Amino acid sequence: MTKRITNKSVEKEMSFLDHLEELRWHLIRATIAVVLMASIAFIAKSFIFDVLLLGPKQADFPTYRLLCKAARFIGMESFCFEELPFRIQSRTMAGQFSAHIWTSITAGFIVAFPYVLYEFWKFISPGLRNEERKTSRGFIIVASFLFFIGVLFGYYVVTPLSINFLGSYKVSEQVFNDFDLSSYISLVRASVLASGLIFELPIIIYFLTKIGVVTPEFLRKYRKFALVIVLIISAVITPPDIASQVIVAVPVVILYEISIYISKAVVRKQKRKAKANVN
Known part of the structure; x- marks a missing residue:
């Protein structure tokens, strides 16, 4: 008897x-995939920095051109400028090299995100039932799509709005804005990654509904509180002007409403399945 218990405990421990x-x-x-993509990003230094990272600093950035046209249409010139009034500098010996390394890692993670999700899914999928695996088959595609849409939103909307406001803001004409390279990159990185993760809201709600943590009724009941949270998040990742916060808050509110319908669909399917099992 003792031997049998010992074998079971050993088997459980080995499992x-x-x-x-x-x-x-x-x-x-997953780490190897990120490192490989980061290595490619490291080699493509000119494109990553001159085109992508420093793109929102240029007056001809697509977002600024679009906002300028919209502002002129309503008789304003607030978003029309020839140059942003700030410079970017590196004030430490290893500043540029460090920025190069960490920017490459961030780019590697973004590009390799679908494969990272794939490895995560491969780990958890054996613990799911066959039916759950079938219904969640498109998880990687949908989650990756939402993440990349969020990254693009962060890059083309949140980042230029933040750079335009913070780069142009002055307390005195005697103070010139000289931003450190790491500070500038941190703003771009935070805007892009935060937006990418926020756009995963429908996926999060889907799985929370599947395990019974949230319901459509719960999401509807606390919609007002969710709106306040959305505005707080918008205030955190955008400059403190109302226009920017509204621009960022609108798609997040839309995602929340979509999440309610997704939660409703999951609950409806669960009830249909339970009714079929009873019959």
Whole structure:
């Protein structure tokens, strides 16, 4: 009897260790994918910095041109300018090299995001039932699509609005804006990644509904509180002017409303399945 208990405990311990080993390899493969994409980004330094990162600093950036046309249409010139009144500098010996490394890693993570999700899904999918795996088959595609839409929104909307406001803001004409390279990159990185993660809201609501944490009624009941949270998030990732906050808040509110319909669809399907099992 003692021997049998010992074998069971050893078997359980080995099973747990096997899961840890499997998780380790999934993390290793995901990390390798990020490093490979980061290496490509590191080599493409001119494109990453001159075109992508420093693009929102130029007056001919697409967002500024569009906002300028819209402003002129209503008789304003607030978004029309020839040059943003600030410079970017590096004030530490390793500043530019460090910025190059971390920017490459960020770019590598963004590009490799679908594969990272794939490795995560491969780890958790064996624990799901066959029907759950079938219904969640498009998880990687949908989640990746939403993430990239959020990244583009952060790059073309949040980033230029933030740079235009903060780069033009002055407390005195005697103070000139000289921003450190790391500060500028941090703003772009935070805007892009935060937007990418925020746009994952429908996916999060889907899984929370599946496990019974939230319901459509709950989401409708606390819609007003959610709106306040959305405005707070918009205030955090955008400059403190009302126009920018509204521009960012609108798509997030739309995502919240879509999440309610997704939650409703999940609950409806669960009720239909439960009714079929009873019959």
